Amino acid sequence: xxxxxxxxxxxxxxxxxxxxxxxxxxxxxxxxxxxxxxxxxxxxxxxxxxxxxxxxxxxxxxxxxxxxxxxxxxxxxxxxxxxxxxxxxxxxxxxxxxxxxxxxxxxxxxxxxxxxxxxxxxxxxxxxxxxxxxxxxxxxxxxxxxxxxxxxxxxxxxxxxxxxxxxxxxxxxxxxxxxxxxxxxxxxxxxxxxxxxxxxxxxxxxxxxxxxxxxxxxxxxxxxxxxxxxxxxxxxxxxxxxxxxxxxxxxxxxxxxxxxxxxxxxxxxxxxxxxxxxxxxxxxxxxxxxxxxxxxxxxxxxxxxxxxxxxxx
Numbered sequence: 042x043x044x045x046x047x048x049x050x051x052x053x054x055x056x057x058x059x060x061x062x063x064x065x066x067x068x069x070x071x072x073x074x075x076x077x078x079x080x081x082x083x084x085x086x087x088x089x090x091x092x093x094x095x096x097x098x099x100x101x102x103x104x105x106x107x108x109x110x111x112x113x114x115x116x117x118x119x120x121x122x123x124x125x126x127x128x129x130x131x132x133x134x135x136x137x138x139x140x141x142x143x144x145x146x147x148x149x150x151x152x153x154x155x156x157x158x159x160x161x162x163x164x165x166x167x168x169x170x171x172x173x174x175x176x177x178x179x180x181x182x183x184x185x186x187x188x189x190x191x192x193x194x195x196x197x198x199x200x201x202x203x204x205x206x207x208x209x210x211x212x213x214x215x216x217x218x219x220x221x222x223x224x225x226x227x228x229x230x231x232x233x234x235x236x237x238x239x240x241x242x243x244x245x246x247x248x249x250x251x252x253x254x255x256x257x258x259x260x261x262x263x264x265x266x267x268x269x270x271x272x273x274x275x276x277x278x279x280x281x282x283x284x285x286x287x288x289x290x291x292x293x294x295x296x297x298x299x300x301x302x303x304x305x306x307x308x309x310x311x312x313x314x315x316x317x318x319x320x321x322x323x324x325x326x327x328x329x330x331x332x333x334x335x336x337x338x339x340x341x342x343x344x345x346x347x348x349x350x351x352x353x354x
Contacts, residue, residue: 074115074340076330077100077117079093079095079337081095081136082339083138085142090108096137100119100120102125103120113341120174122150126167129165133160136153138151141200152164162192163185165184168233192213195211196209198228201261207228209223209242209259211224212224220246220254221255223241224239242291247272247296249300253273256271256317257270258319265288268294270282271283275313281303281315282300283297302314316337324341324351326340
């Protein structure tokens with residue numbers, strides 16, 4: 042069910058109607074929750090506890106961790122994806138998972154994987170009756186696979202107060218010369234059917250972003266929608282987390298005046314913080330471990346939103 046028609050909406054990076062001033066200095070040091078490779082984390086609160094999912098590592102296609110409290114302790118608990126989708130390369134990896142629960146109790150897992158034909162990244166979905174899975178791939182085709190995007194990755198869902206479901210994701214345009222962009226797409230109640238045209242909500246238009254914006258995650262505050270995103274290349278210590286604010290889930294988004302999480306802002310305690318996810322008063326993100334570029338651990342900081350502005354500590 043690939044997207045056949047796209048609605049391209051220009052994004053204005055700076056608007057004078059609403060000024061965003063991030064509170065980026067952490068009042069406490071980031072805590073290392075998982076001291077092993079667990080990149081692109083997605084954390085979910087359920088009736089049975091907390092679950093976290095990551096990009097493929099030696100622990101499985103989509104490694105799974107669990108905890109009884111958001112502060113942990115976190116325990117690696119297996120592989121959430123029970124089978125390789127029919128359309129995906131079995132050895133291509135499964136990237137940046139996201140899990141959401143439907144009204145009927147079903148859990149849906151979203152992920153990016155390489156197509157067997159052509160090898161470009163597309164978005165898929167899988168379902169399970171419980172958050173630990175195993176998740177069964179849904180359908181024999183990707184959920185999102187737009188040829189002109191040159192790859193679609195980093196799916197993240199958001200459910201608004203009225204029950205409307207949205208799928209946010211990144212188009213990998215940087216590989217073809219154009220900057221990357223983040224899109225919003227409505228979903229039907231089954232979580233596996235696209236509804237209406239997609240909307241571009243953010244584009245890599247700042248020099249510090251190095252033509253990359255990715256890993257979207259939306260949070261609703263008292264009167265705003267905040268979209269956290271990663272920017273720059275993930276191997277670089279300049280990789281960081283920013284955010285933008287909007288009056289609706291689909292924008293228009295206004296980028297904050299400064300970065301929110303970065304190696305420097307965290308005093309060098311986390312190298313290249315990115316892949317942020319906000320759950321239950323905590324912001325989770327990954328960073329390189331042991332000063333190398335082989336494994337990214339899961340970190341956490343408390344977060345609050347006074348005056349619709351994110352504040353750490």
